[in-house]
Structure formats: C-alpha cells, structure tokens
Amino acid sequence: xxxxxxxxxxxxxxxxxxxxxxxxxxxxxxxxxxxxxxxxxxxxxxxxxxxxxxxxxxxxxxxxxxxxxxxxxxxxxxxxxxxxxxxxxxxxxxxxxxxxxxxxxxxxxxxxxxxxxxxxxxxxxxxxxxxxxxxxxxxxxxxxxxxxxxxxxxxxxxxxxxxxxxxxxxxxxxxxxxxxxxxxxxxxxxxxxxxxxxxxxxxxxxxxxxxxxxxxxxxxxxxxxxxxxxxxxxxxxxxxxxxxxxxxxxxxxxxxxxxxxxxxxxxxxxxxxxxxxx
Numbered sequence: 001x002x003x004x005x006x007x008x009x010x011x012x013x014x015x016x017x018x019x020x021x022x023x024x025x026x027x028x029x030x031x032x033x034x035x036x037x038x039x040x041x042x043x044x045x046x047x048x049x050x051x052x053x054x055x056x057x058x059x060x061x062x063x064x065x066x067x068x069x070x071x072x073x074x075x076x077x078x079x080x081x082x083x084x085x086x087x088x089x090x091x092x093x094x095x096x097x098x099x100x101x102x103x104x105x106x107x108x109x110x111x112x113x114x115x116x117x118x119x120x121x122x123x124x125x126x127x128x129x130x131x132x133x134x135x136x137x138x139x140x141x142x143x144x145x146x147x148x149x150x151x152x153x154x155x156x157x158x159x160x161x162x163x164x165x166x167x168x169x170x171x172x173x174x175x176x177x178x179x180x181x182x183x184x185x186x187x188x189x190x191x192x193x194x195x196x197x198x199x200x201x202x203x204x205x206x207x208x209x210x211x212x213x214x215x216x217x218x219x220x221x222x223x224x225x226x227x228x229x230x231x232x233x234x235x236x237x238x239x240x241x242x243x244x245x246x247x248x249x250x251x252x253x254x255x256x257x258x259x260x261x262x263x264x265x266x267x268x269x270x271x272x273x274x275x276x277x278x
Contacts, residue, residue, distance in 0.1 A: 046065070048065070048066050048067035048070055049065060049066065049136045049137040049139075049140045050066060050067075050070045050121065050124075050125055050128075050137060050140075051067060051069070051070055053067040053069070053070075055067060063144075064140055064141075064143040064144035064147055065140045065143065066140060066144065070121060071144075073120060073121040073122075074115065074116060074121055074122055074125075074141075074144060075116075075144065075148065078116065078117060081114070082098065082099035082101065082102065082112075083111045083112070084098045084099070084102050084107065084111060084112065085098070085099065085101055085102035085105070085107065085112055085244075085247060085272070086112035086113070086114040086244060086267075086269065086272040087099050087100075087101035087102065087272055087274060088117055088272070088274075089101075101274065102247070105247060107247060107251050107254075108251060108254045108255050108258050108265065109239065109250060109251065109254040109265040109266065109267045110264050110265060110266055111266055111267070112244065112247075112266075112267045112268075112269065112272070113145065113149050113152075113266070113267070113268045113269070114145075114244070114268070114269050114271060114272045115141060115144060115145045115148070115270050115271060116271060116272070117271060117272055117274065118243050118245070118271035118272060118273035118274075119271075122141075122270065122271050123271060125137055125141060125270070126178075126242050126243055126270055126271050129141070129178050129181075129242060129270070130176070130178050130242070131176060132176040134178070135181050138178060138181045138182055138185070138242075138270075139181065139185045141270050142182055142185040142186055142189065142270075143185070143189065145268070145270070146186070146189045146190075153190065154190075156236060156238070156264075156266055157236055158190050158192050158236055158237070158238045158266070159192060159193065159236050159237065160192065160193040160194070160195040160198065160231065160232060160235050160237055160238070161183045161186045161187040161190065161192060161193070161194055161195060161238045161240060162183065162195040162196075162198045162199050162232075162237055162238070162239050162240065162253075162257070163177070163179035163180045163182065163183035163199070163239075163240045163241070164179045164199070164239070164240065164241040164249060164250065164253055165177070165179075165199050165200055165201045165224075166201060167201040167202075167203065167204045167205070168201075169204045170201075170204070178242045179240050179241050179242060180196060182240045182241075182242060182268075182270070183195075183196065183238075183240040184196075186238060186240055186268060190238070192238075195231055195232070195237075197227060198226060198227060198228065198231050198232060199224055199225075199226060199227070199253060199256075199257065200224065200225050200226075200227050201223055201224055202222070202223060202224065202225050203222075205220060205223050208220075208245070208248070208249065213246045213248070216245075216246050216248035216249075217246070217248045217252075220248045220249050220251075220252040221252065222252075223252060224252055224253045224256050225256055226256055226257060226259075226260040229260035229261055232260050232261060232262040233260065233261035233262070234261060234262070234263050235262050235263060236262070236263055236264045236265075236266065237257055237262045237264070237265045237266070238266050238267075238268055239253055239254055239257065239265055239266070239267050239268070240267075240268050240269070241267070241269050242269060242270050242271070243269055243270065243271045243272075243273050244267065244269040244271075244272055244273065245273035245274070254267070
C-alpha cells in the first residue's frame with residue numbers, strides 16, 4: 001500500500017514537469033522528499049497539535065495545522081483589540097491609543113500582537129506549551145498568529161526577535177523556556193534575525209502568578225539587561241513571551257532594550273490575560 005502511494009507521488013512529480021524542457025524535471029532529491037513525506041503521512045497522518053484529531057488535507061494550511069473545531073475556538077473574535085496592550089474591549093471604542101486596561105500604564109513598547117485571551121482552548125494550550133513536548137503546539141500557535149496578522153507584522157520590518165529569558169537558576173529545574181521556542185518560530189516566519197542571548201535575566205524573581213499588579217512591577221524591576229547593546233542599536237525589536245497579563249515583565253524588558261539603543265520595541269504574545277493568571 002505504501003509502495004503504491006510512493007509510486008503515485010513520484011509518477012505525479014515526473015508527469016507534471018514540462019516534457020519539452022528536461023531541465024525542469026524534479027531532481028532525485030525532490031522525488032525522495034515527496035516519497036518520504038507521502039510515506040510519513042500514510043503511517044503517521046498529520047493531527048491537530050492540540051486535540052490530536054486527524055487533519056483533512058484541505059485544513060492543513062488554512063487553519064495553521066489545527067482541526068476545524070480548535071481553529072474556530074482559537075480564532076473567533078471576542079471584540080476589538082487594543083493596539084497598545086492587546087486587551088479586548090467593546091466594539092465601538094477607539095483602541096488606537098490605549099484602552100481602559102492600559103490608559104494609566106507607562107508602557108515603553110509600541111504595541112502588542114496577540115492571538116487571543118488567556119482562556120479556554122488558548123489558555124490550556126499556553127499551559128501545555130510550557131513543557132518541552134509542547135513545542136509543536138507552540139509552533140502552530142505562532143503560525144496562526146502570523147496568519148492573522150500577516151500584513152501588519154510584515155509592515156513592522158522587524159530586525160531581531162528577542163525572547164523573554166529565564167534566570168540561570170530557573171534553567172536548573174525548568175530547562176524548557178517557551179519564549180525561546182516562540183521566538184525561533186517567529187524569526188523563521190518573519191525571515192529575520194533571532195536574538196536568543198540578546199536579553200539576560202540578571203536576578204531570580206518569584207513567579208508572578210500570585211502577585212498583584214503593583215507587586216509584579218516591583219518583582220521585575222531591574223531584572224533584565226542587554227548583553228550586547230550593539231545587537232539592538234537602531235533596530236526594531238520583536239519582544240516575545242507566551243502570556244502577558246499586566247505587562248510588567250515585557251515592559252521592564254522593553255525598557256532596557258530601548259535604553260540599549262533600540263528604535264522601537266513591539267511585543268508578541270500568544271495570549272493576553274486580564275487578571276492574575278500566572
């Protein structure tokens with residue numbers, strides 16, 4: 001059965017090439033790639049990275065790799081999105097220069113891109129993505145975000161993608177850092193430079209989850225530094241984290257990046273939390 005699938009793929013590759021010009025016939029490496037992909041798809045059919053449902057062929061690109069049910073849950077609009085903080089507000093409010101969630105905040109970053117609210121399917125996906133086996137899920141979520149913001153993200157002309165880092169003590173017991181994975185995928189899709197070691201966390205901080213807004217700001221104060229200022233000087237930086245709640249973490253990181261000479265800092269997160277979630 002597999003041999004039949006492989007044979008059809010190879011035959012289709014050859015027959016589709018222009019017969020009058022043998023230069024256009026796919027090289028053996030192309031045949032091997034098609035053969036390999038067909039065999040893998042047959043033995044291990046592509047599945048939704050969240051619920052593991054098998055994916056129909058016509059859904060794989062349209063939905064970012066998610067099944068129809070998960071795709072709808074992840075992309076259904078919940079209201080207007082504030083450009084400044086990524087918060088969701090009513091449909092008739094002006095969100096160009098801030099909203100009720102950020103109008104009193106002194107953010108130094110320029111805007112926030114997010115996929116949705118930290119709730120439901122997306123909230124659970126963010127939690128799963130914190131574990132190493134969640135990397136394929138994180139990659140699919142970035143793809144979905146890039147699809148939804150295709151034109152706008154390209155217009156930002158991002159020079160370097162920088163993840164929110166862990167402190168070295170945190171890496172001892174939690175080696176997987178979700179923002180590293182997210183930043184890698186963003187850099188690949190935006191075809192720009194990845195700055196994994198650009199930003200460093202200089203001191204250990206307690207988890208933000210049980211802290212209120214003011215305590216979060218104090219907790220993150222002076223927690224970051226830019227290792228090589230020349231890497232961000234004059235650049236438009238995409239600062240990446242998995243979840244943004246009050247914005248204390250990304251704002252403190254953006255502050256030192258701007259102080260190092262960056263022209264602009266744009267934030268991308270998977271989810272926007274409105275409350276104490278993490």
